[in-house]
Amino acid sequence: MTSRLSVFGLLGLVIKRDLLLAMRRRADVLTTLIFFVMVVSLFPLGVGPEPDMLRKMAGGVLWVAALLSSMLSLPRMFSADHIDGTLEQMMLAPQSLTVMVLGKIVAHWMLSGLPLVLIAPVLGLQFDMSAEAIWVLMLALLLGTPVLSMIGAVGAALTLGLRGGGVLVSLLVLPLTIPVLIFGAGAVEAVSGGMDAASNLSLLGAFLLFALVFSPFVASQALRISME
Amino acid sequence: MQVSPKLEVIDLACERGDHRLFSGLGFTLSGGELMQVQGENGKGKTTLLRALCGFVQPVAGAVHWCGRNVEEWDEDFHAQTCYLGHLNAIKDELSALENLLLTAGLADVQLGEKAALDALRRMGLRRKEHLPVRVLSQGQRRRVALSRLLVVDAALWILDEPLTALDVGAVDLMQELIGEHLSNGGMTIFTTHQPLHVAGIQTRELMLS
Numbered sequence: 001m002t003s004r005l006s007v008f009g010l011l012g013l014v015i016k017r018d019l020l021l022a023m024r025r026r027a028d029v030l031t032t033l034i035f036f037v038m039v040v041s042l043f044p045l046g047v048g049p050e051p052d053m054l055r056k057m058a059g060g061v062l063w064v065a066a067l068l069s070s071m072l073s074l075p076r077m078f079s080a081d082h083i084d085g086t087l088e089q090m091m092l093a094p095q096s097l098t099v100m101v102l103g104k105i106v107a108h109w110m111l112s113g114l115p116l117v118l119i120a121p122v123l124g125l126q127f128d129m130s131a132e133a134i135w136v137l138m139l140a141l142l143l144g145t146p147v148l149s150m151i152g153a154v155g156a157a158l159t160l161g162l163r164g165g166g167v168l169v170s171l172l173v174l175p176l177t178i179p180v181l182i183f184g185a186g187a188v189e190a191v192s193g194g195m196d197a198a199s200n201l202s203l204l205g206a207f208l209l210f211a212l213v214f215s216p217f218v219a220s221q222a223l224r225i226s227m228e
Numbered sequence: 229m230q231v232s233p234k235l236e237v238i239d240l241a242c243e244r245g246d247h248r249l250f251s252g253l254g255f256t257l258s259g260g261e262l263m264q265v266q267g268e269n270g271k272g273k274t275t276l277l278r279a280l281c282g283f284v285q286p287v288a289g290a291v292h293w294c295g296r297n298v299e300e301w302d303e304d305f306h307a308q309t310c311y312l313g314h315l316n317a318i319k320d321e322l323s324a325l326e327n328l329l330l331t332a333g334l335a336d337v338q339l340g341e342k343a344a345l346d347a348l349r350r351m352g353l354r355r356k357e358h359l360p361v362r363v364l365s366q367g368q369r370r371r372v373a374l375s376r377l378l379v380v381d382a383a384l385w386i387l388d389e390p391l392t393a394l395d396v397g398a399v400d401l402m403q404e405l406i407g408e409h410l411s412n413g414g415m416t417i418f419t420t421h422q423p424l425h426v427a428g429i430q431t432r433e434l435m436l437s
Contacts, residue, residue: 013333024321024360085315092281093334094307100334227283 007099014103015110021080022111028076033115036069040123051128058127059137059188063181066116066141067148071173073112074152075159075166077104078223082160091227101223102216105146105153113145133188136197140187143204144180150215151176157222180207233294233308233383233415234258235280240289242275249275250436251288259383259413262406262429264420267436273419274314276436277388280417281311293384307336310382312390316373320362324348324372327361332379339379347378352398366393377405385409387418399424 022029043061044054081087090100120141124134155173159165187200234256241251249272257263265273278284280291282298282305291298298305318327325344332339348357351371361369370393377385385406391399399422406416407426418424425431 010334013330017330020326021319021321083315084319085313085317086319088283088311088313088315089317089331090334091283092306092309092311094303094336095334096303228285 007096010095010099011103011106014100015107018104018107019110022107028073029111029115032069032073032112033119035072036065036116037119037123039065039068041126044126054127055129055192058124058129058133059185059192061127062120062123062137062141062188063144063185066120066145067174067177067181069116070112070145070148070152071170073108074156074169074173077108077153077156078160079156079165082226087223088227091223097220097223098216101153101157101220105149105216105219108153109146109149113141113149116145117141129188130192133191136191136201137188139201140184140197140204143201143208144184147180147204147207147211148177150211150219153219154215154222157219157226160223160226180204183207232259233413234292235384235415235417236292236295237280238290238292240276240279240291241287242272242279242284243287244272244275253289253436255432255434257384257415257417257432259415260410260429261415261432262410262426263415263417263432263434264424265417265434265436266419271436273436274388277311277386277417277419278313280386281309282306308382309384309386310377310380311386311388312373312376313388314392316369317376318361318369318372321360323358323360324353324364324375325357327372328375328379331376335376335380337380344379347375348372350378350401351375352401367395367398370394371398374402374405377409383414385414385416385418387416389419389421391420391422391424403427 040062043057047053078087081090091097117138120137121134124137129137152169152173155169159169159172162168183200183203187197187204190197190200236256238254240253242249253276265276267273275284279286293301293305293308322330325341325348328344328348329339329341332344345357351374353368353371356364356368361372364372374390390402394402403424403426407429409416410426410429
């Protein structure tokens, strides 16, 4: 018996499902976004309102805040489905679990990463960033935040069902996201310093492709191990 | 559905932690047969059913479906089974109808809204189809979960305590549904601590001890 639903059909179904669920529980999406805005806004208050210093640290601050807020929603990626048994049914479905996991990753990014990309320009103004630096920041976040969701999915799958899994997943995932942080913040810094950001952005793009190929498969294997 | 589906369990052994639950377990289940797994709490009933689904890796032995190891069947075996565990696998935020349509979609079953509504009504959920599942009672949620059996065309039903929280009417309905499934050439393996009798069918018993 061959599967009638195409890969994209299945992908769309899982994404639609997760977005629908999120729409019924909007608070979860808003907490990530508000956390991001708050952390970023604390820095000018803490270090003082000198435009030079703020401009210099803008890229780093925004990226660290994006990392932390993406960690907030990671434990929820699989745990809600695990608790009510729908994850079991997904694993029993006559379809590729890898594709379903990819769908969940995409939905997670649309709910936790994409809002950060969209609000970043507003926060960039707080740091007196130039228009060009803001564009590069958005582009870097657009390439980098999906990588965070993908690496995070592997961590979330490995810690599924563990007590205190929420903190553990951050401890596991944060070190792995350091390259994304370095090149993401590096891109903004390069532009602010009058250089070209292309090399940093290309590396982020490479991370994205690499993660896209491996993370859904690795996360689905980790889920199978966690289900035993 | 296969012409004559057959489930063979060969010399199966499962552990939980370091504790051996059962070993050397073997039986064959053919189309039209009903099997009840019995045993005290903690004897491995759920583990056996989960091993049939592939969630639990047995330490020895194998499960064959129509003469081939289920590991070789992989996703095609899943297309022919319907598992209902302790968890209802329904989303509280969604309505009964949305839940059933999503379940069918993920199970790769083409299901129209009308067919889904019919299935829910047959399960006694008339006028509850569009309510969020979170406002339904435990028994009604179980009915939503069981409605999956009506829409998924699976030869093998694996039911872990299907009667939990169900009232007398729903238990009768379940017996009727299993009877229909068996007469269509399907097979069912289940656990329960409540009596479940299907008219005209001799229930085979498997004792885990």
